Amino acid sequence: MGRKFQIWLQLRVRDDSPEAMLVNYLNSKDTLYPLKDMAMIALRSYWLPLAYRDNSLIALEEKDKVVRDSIYRLKLQMQTFLEMSEKAKEDEFYQSLDLKAEDTISQPEMAARTVAIKKYQLRFQVQVQDDSWETVLLNYLVSEHKPYPFNDMTLTALKGYWLPLAYRDMVLVSQEEKEKVLRDSIDRLKLQEQYLQEILTTNSPEISGNLVPNVIPEVVPELAIVATKDESPDNEEVWDPYKDH
Numbered sequence: 023m024g025r026k027f028q029i030w031l032q033l034r035v036r037d038d039s040p041e042a043m044l045v046n047y048l049n050s051k052d053t054l055y056p057l058k059d060m061a062m063i064a065l066r067s068y069w070l071p072l073a074y075r076d077n078s079l080i081a082l083e084e085k086d087k088v089v090r091d092s093i094y095r096l097k098l099q100m101q102t103f104l105e106m107s108e109k110a111k112e113d114e115f116y117q118s119l120d121l122k123a124e125d126t127i128s129q130p131e132m133a134a135r136t137v138a139i140k141k142y143q144l145r146f147q148v149q150v151q152d153d154s155w156e157t158v159l160l161n162y163l164v165s166e167h168k169p170y171p172f173n174d175m176t177l178t179a180l181k182g183y184w185l186p187l188a189y190r191d192m193v194l195v196s197q198e199e200k201e202k203v204l205r206d207s208i209d210r211l212k213l214q215e216q217y218l219q220e221i222l223t224t225n226s227p228e229i230s231g232n233l234v235p236n237v238i239p240e241v242v243p244e245l246a247i248v249a250t251k252d253e254s255p256d257n258e259e260v261w262d263p264y265k266d267h
Contacts, residue, residue: 024149027160029061031176032143040185040203041177045142047188048180054187058146061176062156064183065163067095068214069175070155071221073162080158088155089218096215100208103186107204110197182210 035041048057055063071089074080150156163172170178189195189203 025152025157027148027150027156028145029148029160029176030143030145031173032141034139034141037138037140040181040188042140042142043188043192044180044185045144048144048184052191057144058148060184061144061146061180062148063095064179065159065176066155067092067099067183068179069163069168070159071218072168073159074155075221076162076167077158086222089221093215093218093222096211096218099183100211100215103204103208103211106186106190107201107208110200110204178210182207182214 031045033041033045047053048060053060071085071092074085074088148156148160150160162168163175168175186200186204186207189200192200
């Protein structure tokens with residue numbers, strides 16, 4: 023049998039914030055893959071090992087395989103970002119040789135740009151088989167067993183995996199800021215890889231359930247998320263975890 027999940031991430035942030043740039047990029051036609059695939063790639067690489075770890079119906083050998091697969095995926099993405107960083111440094115060097123003043127955006131001009139608070143959202147639907155890894159993952163992310171709120175886990179994965187690509191072609195962002203975003207994402211991926219390595223090297227005969235990744239939840243005001251098995255109407259009230267705070 024098939025199952026349908028709908029993911030709806032809604033937030034209100036400054037239009038120059040990393041979250042805004044990430045959402046704009048993921049909703050654009052410039053992504054490597056469709057939005058659904060971009061989101062699931064990041065969520066799988068970050069959180070599938072935790073979803074499998076807490077599922078008693080899955081054999082230990084399969085759990086170990088999933089952890090190793092996620093580590094491999096994280097390493098590949100880190101390598102991609104390292105190559106991006108090196109290429110950006112080379113491009114910056116050659117462009118600086120004959121770059122005209124009128125071709126640049128000065129810091130005062132960037133600072134004078136009007137910043138607005140806007141509403142952004144990511145919405146996609148996933149239809150999967152009941153016995154698939156997608157079902158295991160999404161059931162876990164909306165369950166009570168996850169270590170952090172769904173919004174924090176989703177943003178952590180998306181920012182770590184895709185934020186540098188969102189910044190790469192931004193004209194109004196300085197090269198220094200792009201390099202900072204690259205380093206930050208590499209650090210995020212490295213931390214998650216180290217956590218998964220700890221699972222593999224634990225002395226416990228089973229994959230440990232006591233380890234929790236060292237992720238700092240990134241709270242975004244007025245962030246709302248819906249994850250259900252059925253299509254939700256546009257006028258349905260959305261749960262807002264920060265409404266009363």
